[in-house]
Amino acid sequence: xxxxxxxxxxxxxxGIISFFLVGSFVYEWIFGNVPKQTFFIxxxxxxxxGPPISPKWMHPLxxxxxxxxxxxxxxxxxxxxxxxxxxxxxxxxxIAIPLxxxxxxxxxxQRSWINGLIDPIHYVPMTIFAVILLTPVLWxxxxxxxxxxTERLVIQVVIMAIMTVPIVAALIGNETNLLYxxxxxxxxxxxxxxxxxxxxxxxxxxxxEKMLVxxxxxxxxSLIVFAHLGMLQLFLGGTxxxxxxxxxxxxxxxxxxxxGLFGNSFRYLQGAPWLPLGPAISFALVILAIAAMIEGYTxxxxxxxxxxxxxxxxxVSEETVDWNQQQLREKMILLQKEARR
Amino acid sequence: MKRILLWSIQFLAAFFSIxxxxxxxxxxxxxxxxxxxxxxxxxxxxxxxxxxxNLRELSVDYYVGRGEMRQVPVFPQLLENIxxxxxxxxxxxxxxxxxxLIGTFITMLLREKARARVxxxxxxxxxxxxILIILLAQLFVVIIFQQTGILVxxxxxxxxxxxxxxxxxxxxxxxxxxxxxxxxxxxxxxxxTMYVELAKSLGFGKAFILFMHIFRNAIVSVFFQSKKTMWxxxxxxxxxxxxxxxxxxxLYMFENxxxxxxxxxxxSFFLPIFIxxxxxxxxxxxxxxxxxxxx
Numbered sequence: 362x363x364x365x366x367x368x369x370x371x372x373x374x375x376g377i378i379s380f381f382l383v384g385s386f387v388y389e390w391i392f393g394n395v396p397k398q399t400f401f402i403x404x405x406x407x408x409x410x411g412p413p414i415s416p417k418w419m420h421p422l423x424x425x426x427x428x429x430x431x432x433x434x435x436x437x438x439x440x441x442x443x444x445x446x447x448x449x450x451x452x453x454x455x456i457a458i459p460l461x462x463x464x465x466x467x468x469x470x471q472r473s474w475i476n477g478l479i480d481p482i483h484y485v486p487m488t489i490f491a492v493i494l495l496t497p498v499l500w501x502x503x504x505x506x507x508x509x510x511t512e513r514l515v516i517q518v519v520i521m522a523i524m525t526v527p528i529v530a531a532l533i534g535n536e537t538n539l540l541y542x543x544x545x546x547x548x549x550x551x552x553x554x555x556x557x558x559x560x561x562x563x564x565x566x567x568x569x570e571k572m573l574v575x576x577x578x579x580x581x582x583s584l585i586v587f588a589h590l591g592m593l594q595l596f597l598g599g600t601x602x603x604x605x606x607x608x609x610x611x612x613x614x615x616x617x618x619x620x621g622l623f624g625n626s627f628r629y630l631q632g633a634p635w636l637p638l639g640p641a642i643s644f645a646l647v648i649l650a651i652a653a654m655i656e657g658y659t660x661x662x663x664x665x666x667x668x669x670x671x672x673x674x675x676x677v678s679e680e681t682v683d684w685n686q687q688q689l690r691e692k693m694i695l696l697q698k699e700a701r702r
Numbered sequence: 703m704k705r706i707l708l709w710s711i712q713f714l715a716a717f718f719s720i721x722x723x724x725x726x727x728x729x730x731x732x733x734x735x736x737x738x739x740x741x742x743x744x745x746x747x748x749x750x751x752x753x754x755x756n757l758r759e760l761s762v763d764y765y766v767g768r769g770e771m772r773q774v775p776v777f778p779q780l781l782e783n784i785x786x787x788x789x790x791x792x793x794x795x796x797x798x799x800x801x802x803l804i805g806t807f808i809t810m811l812l813r814e815k816a817r818a819r820v821x822x823x824x825x826x827x828x829x830x831x832x833i834l835i836i837l838l839a840q841l842f843v844v845i846i847f848q849q850t851g852i853l854v855x856x857x858x859x860x861x862x863x864x865x866x867x868x869x870x871x872x873x874x875x876x877x878x879x880x881x882x883x884x885x886x887x888x889x890x891x892x893x894x895t896m897y898v899e900l901a902k903s904l905g906f907g908k909a910f911i912l913f914m915h916i917f918r919n920a921i922v923s924v925f926f927q928s929k930k931t932m933w934x935x936x937x938x939x940x941x942x943x944x945x946x947x948x949x950x951x952x953l954y955m956f957e958n959x960x961x962x963x964x965x966x967x968x969x970s971f972f973l974p975i976f977i978x979x980x981x982x983x984x985x986x987x988x989x990x991x992x993x994x995x996x997x
Contacts, residue, residue: 481716483929484972485723486936489952493724493964497731508734520730581829588833589941593956623833627945634841641834652829656822 364661371657377650378443381643385440388433396433396617399424416635423635425626431639438617438640442587443647445518445597445618450579452522453529458572460526461533462564465541466556472534479527487525487582488589494520499595501602513599521583529575536571537564551692552685570662577655581648588644591620592627619643709980716972724750724965746961753962780954784970786864787950791939791971793866794873795932801874802881810889810912821886828879832938836872836945843868858947869946873938880931881924888920888927922986929979936971 365371399414414424422431464472498508498516506513540546546563554562587597594600597618612625619640626636725746732739809820840857847853855868892898893916901911943950955967 477712477715478719481719481972482723483933484716484936484975485720485968486933486940486952486971488937488940489955489964489967490723492956493727493959493961494730496959497727498734516730516734585831585937588831589937592833592941592944627833627837630837630840631844634844637837638841641831641837644831645829645834648829648831649826652826656825 365658368657368661370653371661374650374653374655374657377646378654381436381439381647382443385436385438385443388436392433394437396430396437398428399430400428415633422639423633425636426629426633431622431635434617434622435619435639435643438619438622439643441597441616441618442584442620445514446580446583446587448518449521449583450576452518453526453579454572454576456522457526457529457533460530462537462560464530464534465537466560466564468534469538469541472538476531476535479531482525482528487586488593490524491521491586491590492593492595494524495590495595499590499599501600503604506599510598514597517597521586525579525582529579532575533568533572536568540564540567547696548689548693551696552689570659574655574659577651577658581651584644584648587618587620588623588641591622591624594624596621596624705984712980713976716976717969720965720968720972721747721750724961724968727961750962750965754965780951780966783949783951783954786948787939787943787952788970788974790866790869790873790942790948790950791935792974793870794877795935797870798874798878798881798931802878802885805878805882806885806889807909807912807917809886810893810916811908821883824879824883828876828883830876832872832876832941833945835875836942839868839872840945859949860947865946865948869942869948872946873935873942876938877931877935880934881928884927884931885920885924888923889916892916892920922990925982925986932975 399420414420414428416423420430420432422435424430425434464475468475495517498513498520508516541559541564546559549559549563590596594612596612597620598616600612600621602612623637623640623644626633626640629636725743728739728743728746732742809817812820843854843857856863856865857868859865889912898911898915901915939950940952940956942948943953944956947953951967951970955963
């Protein structure tokens with residue numbers, strides 16, 4: 362197998378993601394978790410520009426309406442958004458993979474009607490579904506949250522993961538079922554391999570690459586849903602709503618995660634386009650990076666499968682192996698005859 | 703006859719699953735308090751069914767101002783919203799399909815090396831988030847207006863007017879790229895089959911084979927795989943309505959968030975799309991069978 366580390370596309374994507382992730386932690390470590398605030402810019406002793414300040418050398422992405430540096434906000438928020446998306450995708454895959462394998466092997470008979478039940482989910486747009494499910498969790502009620510920030514984060518990640526588990530599971534199930542009818546699986550079955558063994562030794566190694574690619578796609582999908590939720594004022598880890606009837610602050614995001622940065626600022630597009638564009642471009646960059654990693658990975662592993670290391674088995678005599686081979690040959694001949702009839 | 707029965711079973715199953723989903727928020731609210739609200743869940747679903755039964759009387763709270771509230775009937779206002787949304791959706795779908803197919807034809811006529819580059823380019827273009835595309839489109843219009851004073855299109859709907867081409871453009875770009883990549887894959891798979899080689903060896907031109915043979919066979923599998931694009935488009939439409947302030951059904955639902963409205967909204971998309979896909983499936987399978995191949 363060619364190494365993925367020799368693929369320029371993979372390296373590029375990996376570089377961008379690690380820039381955001383490592384950069385996020387380093388930034389917070391150096392500058393603290395409040396970005397730099399500038400109230401106005403002076404030139405020759407006169408204030409020439411007040412916040413929101415347009416992009417300059419000092420503020421590469423400008424500042425927001427309160428003078429906070431956008432670049433700092435984006436860097437601080439990066440880790441929440443990226444890690445949450447990765448967690449959602451990972452949890453989703455963890456649940457969907459066993460279900461998918463079960464669907465493709467143990468539940469073959471029931472597969473068609475299970476698929477029929479899952480199919481209508483395709484008509485429910487993901488974002489709307491997420492909004493309906495997450496509003497009771499993330500929107501602060503009048504009397505304040507009854508849950509802590511961590512609880513809300515965990516609940517959000519779990520709900521978003523479970524939301525599309527059926528679809529991913531059906532996808533894996535269909536793929537497994539396709540593989541299940543291949544000849545080498547048939548050979549293994551005639552030798553008496555149990556379904557469990559088939560899954561572990563044959564199907565899983567064969568599917569591993571596809572599942573990694575699927576994982577990447579799920580991360581992208583979760584990032585996009587985060588961005589959409591941000592537009593609907595449902596931020597990662599909850600929305601802090603001010604119920605003051607007179608001078609209510611706009612809904613606030615609790616951390617500086619990107620969904621909140623984007624959702625709070627897209628109304629300023631005409632006056633201060635750098636406000637929504639900064640987070641939107643960061644979203645796009647991370648998604649592009651993941652796409653590049655997927656492409657590099659598929660190029661590196663094209664068509665190659667790595668088997669798990671063979672467990673050291675108890676001593677098997679030559680005779681047993683010979684006997685096995687003979688059995689296989691006979692049964693294959695039998696099968697062939699049957700197929701001809 | 704059997705087909706119709708199967709179709710109605712499918713339809714009922716779909717309706718049933720969407721109904722089950724519409725009550726899910728109650729379960730989550732209960733889960734937050736550490737309780738399992740089964741009875742409430744069933745109650746909510748019953749409520750949704752009854753309110754669907756007398757749809758005409760469905761109404762939402764409407765703030766008149768100063769904390770006053772009035773009950774405003776949903777229909778016929780919602781019907782207008784639904785038509786607007788569906789118009790946008792299907793206009794975008796048609797343009798996306800047309801442009802994707804034209805793009806596929808042009809790329810298929812290119813040489814291998816150029817083709818690979820075009821494909822990589824579109825692969826990366828596909829991963830742009832929709833919010834960025836809409837933002838850039840709006841910004842572009844604003845910049846043009848500032849520079850030249852020409853308003854190419856309105857970037858938000860105010861009052862009763864309707865805008866079409868800019869939202870349709872924003873909505874079609876990503877599905878178009880997805881469909882393009884999908885049809886490229888199937889076209890290329892089809893290109894490697896025996897009958898294409900035979901046609902080539904008989905001396906037919908590239909464009910002729912592409913149009914008369916490959917296209918006809920590939921379009922079937924493109925159709926069956928396009929469901930996912932449709933799903934993706936629905937999410938996009940939601941964001942689009944929000945960012946353009948379009949008075950569509952999704953914006954309406956978001957402004958009056960309730961389980962019943964969720965159900966109505968989903969059904970209003972589900973019905974036309976489901977019918978479209980059923981008809982398409984029926985047509986393609988019919989055609990396949992007439993050719994002697996059992997689909």
